[in-house]
Amino acid sequence: MTVKGSIRLLGAAALMLAAVATARAEVATVRLAKQFGISYLPLTLMEEEQLLEKRAKAAGLDLKTEWLRFTGGSGMNEALLSGNLDFASGGVGPMLTIWGRTQGNIKVRGVAALNAMPLWLVTVNPEVKSIKDFSGKDKIALPTVKSSIQAITLQMAAEQAFGKGEQGRLDPLTVSMGHPDAQTAMLSGRSEITAHFGSPPFQELELKDPRARKVLDSYDVLGGPHTFNLVWASGKFVGANPKVVAAFVAALEDSLKLIRDDPARAAAIWIKAEGAKLSPAEAEAIIREPQNEWTTTPKRMLAYLDYMNRAGLVSAKATDQGELFFPDLVATGGK
Incomplete structure (x- = not known):
């Protein structure tokens, strides 16, 4: 065999090994967390309807999910930093806090918003x-x-x-x-x-x-509608699991479509899953309320960040909302 032939074989072998390594990098079990309340409806539907598993399977992944429950975003951030959680969800405050703390290391960013709701x-x-x-x-x-x-x-x-x-x-x-x-x-x-x-x-x-x-x-x-809940993850996880992350975003869009197309069914699924003390009509009314927007597009997050900068709660700054999110996953236009 010639030297050039050997080089070609080595190159092909290296590409095959790289492909195998990339395939193995995708996790087999993804750990997700949510909190209490109907604002986490998109994630509840994702869990109950196994939307992430379905999207992963369509992408050639045999993915299992492990859903965890927290009462606040700070606990999720601790789990994320310790490597015991892949997708965290909660309010803007905890997300901006960990975003600011991790810009020099694991680079936590937003994956997608879940809604805009008044508190x-x-x-x-x-x-x-x-x-x-x-x-x-x-x-x-x-x-x-x-x-x-x-x-x-x-x-x-x-x-x-x-x-x-x-x-x-x-x-x-x-x-x-x-x-x-x-x-x-x-x-x-x-x-x-x-x-x-x-x-x-x-x-x-x-x-x-x-x-x-x-x-x-x-x-x-x-001064107007703002993002309430969103999902965030570490740059390390997102970089190592592009197919899983893409499947998650697609599953989230499926969940939001279900909410828009059939709010009565979404309400019924949520009540059963959470054991909520609301009638189906009450839950559906909250879902349909015009001021409650079910969207992956963030709103007014820079207003929160500007305050947290002034108050000394977060030192990292951003001039565009897109800087708070992983690029190319969802639309991040707006203030």
């Missing part, structure tokens, strides 16, 4: 008509103090209400608590919790109680 701060204290009326007698439950999207939004509202430098005035009143427990505690009348900065459907259920009133709407704080 309401609800109280049962009759003396509280606005956030200026909260006092040391009140405790405000939210998913994670200081870092959840509710906590960040409350700080932004405090800055608007009390002035520059006063963004942390209400922080001492906040308590970390999952939405189901927070709702139960506030409405029981036997807890120190007098307010809950929650999410759908908990905020809607709370307002059915005649003692409850809404004192803050996140759309008012942000």
Whole structure:
């Protein structure tokens, strides 16, 4: 055999080994996480209808899924950093926090938004008509103090209400608590919790109680619709698993199409999966509410980042929303 022939064989062998290595790089089991509430409907449908497995199979992958449940984004970030989670999901605050922390190493970015939804701060204290009326007698439950999207939004509202430098005035009143427990505690009348900065459907259920009133709407704080939940992952995982990630995005689009085309069926699946205390009509009404947008396109995330930069919560900056997401996965236009 000639030298050139040997080189060709070695080159072909190297290409085959590279192809095998690439194929092996795709994980056989993907670990995904979600939290409580109807805002995670796209992920619930993905799990219950096995949409990711179906999309993966169409791409030639035999993929298994492992779904985990968290009560806040900070726990997901810890799991992601420790290598025990592949796709995290939650509010903008935790995602921007880990995005800022990992730009020099694993480079966490957004994969896709899940929705745009208003978040309401609800109280049962009759003396509280606005956030200026909260006092040391009140405790405000939210998913994670200081870092959840509710906590960040409350700080932004405090800055608007009390002035520059006063963004942390209400922080001492906040308590970390999952939405189901927070709702139960506030409405029981036997807890120190007098307010809950929650999410759908908990905020809607709370307002059915005649003692409850809404004192803050996140759309008012942000100046319009904003992303509530999104999905994020590490650059290492995305780079090593392009087919899995593509299958996830396709499955997410399938889930959103189901929501748009058949909200009644989506509501029924969610109620059964979550054991939710809503009627099918109530769940469908929340899904259909025009202010609740089911979309992978992020909205007003830079408004959150700008505040977190000013407050010293995140040092990394961005001038375009696309910098917060992996390129070419979903549309990232907008503010």
